[in-house]
Amino acid sequence: MDGVHDLGGMQGFGPVEVELDEPTFHGEWEARTFAVAGGALGAGGFNTPMFRHAIERMDPGHYLTSSYFEHWLTAVATLLVEAGMISRDELDARAGTFALSRPPTVAADDVQLVSGRDAPSFAVGDAVRVRDAHFAGHTRCPRYVRGRQGVIVRVEPVVPIPELEAHRNEKVLDPTYGVRFDAAELWSDAAEANAPVHVDLYERYLEAV
């Protein structure tokens, strides 16, 4: 989805704020939430794409004003409620209003099952263009590279397609690649010199040039 989480290239967020001597967890609740999430995802059989999509489905205002572990908290609670393992009422009774993510806008049946590919079609050095697709559900193809041309620099593992894991809980394989984009291809006259960007992309996102 073209969501608020897809931040690459957006402007207006200001400087990177670095906290000196930052602890791994800011408060006990972050550590507990990290562990609770791991346990609950395993217990519910939720895969990583499902979890990521539950974060992406957060209200955009909530997403931008909450911390990483609040994203985790919200997403895990959402998945558990959607699966019927806990109820929204049970959460609200203990915590006041417990903000959850929005429902998915893509139904499983809307996502076509495709046959997998277990061997790469592209090789290092091949020129490729990223398909300009705008899927409303979970995808790992960032907006800022769609429609752009790059070069394969690394053939990466053959792994399950995130769209099908997220929406159909199906593991269908696709090769992945490291793709180099010249900065000017991405940012035109605003590009910095001598600063290519590499993005890891599934073969299904790419077409030969």
Added chain:
Amino acid sequence: MSDEHGHRPEPLSDVERRARALEELLTEKGIVSSEFIDQVVEAYAQDVGPMNGAKVVARAWVDPEYKQRLLADGTAAIAELGFGGPEGDHIVAVENTPDVHNVVVCTLCSCYPWPVLGLPPNWYKSPPYRSRMVREPRAVLAEMGCDVPDDVEIRVWDSSAEVRYLVLPARPPGADGASEDELAGTVTRDAMIGVAR
């Protein structure tokens, strides 16, 4: 935070109340056990962190054959030192040279090589870093105190699929007599993300 010394406990913040609600609900229902939660918290607080990556880097600095294995198959070379686990199935090491500086980001979420660096710092997960690093890396690095000369190529790696990146920094000059342990002590998390040289 503690009332052991007669202080009143701080009232819980809204997010703390939600976190506690979820944990209590899941442990009461038997979906997640308190023992599991305690084990995970302890492991990530103590056993997993950038000290692991620092050992990998120091080994690569003192052992050219190890360095070749690391650059050829990061996951396997890192496993030689006993590190692996979640977010570590496909680790790629990218080497800084006099002509190339590497830096890692995840624009879509906050992917990070947990087995060698632990969990990411807040700035790595923040909208400013995730939005800007792919668009104006030289400017962001300079703001963070990492000046990269104009003739050095900055390679940005957006970890958007299954690969997790570890930057192999250049060995500092003038440390010829240092032991592997001493070298590991000089390797910072930030250098292994690529926001320091």
